[in-house]
Amino acid sequence: MSLLAHLVVALVALLHVWFLVLEMFLWTRPAGRRAFGLSKEFAEQSKVLAANQGLYNGFLAAGLGWGLWLGDAGRAVTLFFLGCVLVAGIYGGLTASRKVLWIQALPALIGIVLVLLA
Numbered sequence: 001m002s003l004l005a006h007l008v009v010a011l012v013a014l015l016h017v018w019f020l021v022l023e024m025f026l027w028t029r030p031a032g033r034r035a036f037g038l039s040k041e042f043a044e045q046s047k048v049l050a051a052n053q054g055l056y057n058g059f060l061a062a063g064l065g066w067g068l069w070l071g072d073a074g075r076a077v078t079l080f081f082l083g084c085v086l087v088a089g090i091y092g093g094l095t096a097s098r099k100v101l102w103i104q105a106l107p108a109l110i111g112i113v114l115v116l117l118a
Helices: 003-024 030-036 040-095 099-117
Strands: none
Touching (some): 003 030, 003 040, 003 099, 040 099
16 A cells, blocks of 8 residues: 555544544533534433444444554455445435535545555
């Protein structure tokens, strides 16, 4: 993989670590509520669901990290997890907020293209 592909995949992984932190640890705090536009009441009511969602984002980050760690031998692993991120981003963009398309799906798509071109 090229350096640019590695950097984009690493960025996508780091974004998902950040999503994990927001959803598992900051969901009911001002930073988490602000990031998702939540009321204090809704954040409290949905914190268990958000933590579960955050855990899944952590799995995506771990998979991308694993693919990077494997180097060129991890190309298929990296593409698989980028594909998972892309599908989740498209679904989130269609069902939750259009900004998910730009924050999650687009970086994954760019990563897929760069990995395939490398």
